[in-house]
Amino acid sequence: MRVFAKSALLWSFILTIAATTAAPARDIHWEKCRPGQPNTPEKTCVVDGDTIWLEGVNIRLEGYDTPEPQTNICGGEREKALAEQASNRLVTLLNSHSWELKLLGEQGDYGRELGKLYFNGRNVGEILVEERLARWWPDGEEWWCN
Numbered sequence: 328m329r330v331f332a333k334s335a336l337l338w339s340f341i342l343t344i345a346a347t348t349a350a351p352a353r354d355i356h357w358e359k360c361r362p363g364q365p366n367t368p369e370k371t372c373v374v375d376g377d378t379i380w381l382e383g384v385n386i387r388l389e390g391y392d393t394p395e396p397q398t399n400i401c402g403g404e405r406e407k408a409l410a411e412q413a414s415n416r417l418v419t420l421l422n423s424h425s426w427e428l429k430l431l432g433e434q435g436d437y438g439r440e441l442g443k444l445y446f447n448g449r450n451v452g453e454i455l456v457e458e459r460l461a462r463w464w465p466d467g468e469e470w471w472c473n
Contacts, residue, residue, distance in 0.1 A: 357421040359414055373421070376413025376461060378439065381428065387439040389431065391452030392464040394471050401472035409471050413460040420446055420454065 360372035360380060368383035376393030379386050396410035420426070424446045431441045444451040455461035462469060 355421075357418050359418060373414055373418050375410055376417050376455060377464075379417070379421075379444075384430075385437075385439045386428070386430065386442045387435045387437075388444050388451060389435070389441045390443065390450065390464060391456060391461045392469075393455065393461045401469060406471045409460065413455060416455065416458065416460055417451065420451065 355371060358372055360370075360374050364370065364372065366380075366383065366385070370380045370383050372380050374380065374385075375396050377388045377391060379388065393413040394406040394410040396407055396414065427445045429443045429445070431443065433441045435441045446454065452461060452463065456463060459470075
């Protein structure tokens with residue numbers, strides 16, 4: 328299992344197999360991914376409220392789902408607006424809180440790594456669901472469709 332952690336403005340990359348190895352700490356300033364932004368080993372950005380890139384790794388945050396910004400599958404403009412809010416909130420959380428990312432060693436849809444993101448020990452899904460910016464996955468109601 329790979330674990331990424333950030334404390335204040337510094338983070339460490341930790342790889343856990345039989346032992347733990349830490350890489351140098353770095354500053355990360357999170358932003359939303361730009362349309363057409365190339366997938367490079369340095370790519371670090373927020374795709375939407377439940378997907379991020381971290382150092383070239385595309386990660387689907389597991390356990391919750393946010394509205395879709397591009398496709399507005401069922402909720403039209405309301406869904407797109409909520410998707411924008413969820414993405415912005417995730418950027419804010421990543422830039423202003425201690426966080427830990429645990430990669431689960433599995434791939435989900437579209438070849439994305441599955442991971443769980445925690446802020447001060449609390450799963451990001453809990454925060455976004457509580458703020459009505461997400462639903463639990465897979466069984467939560469897509470309330471933004473109504």
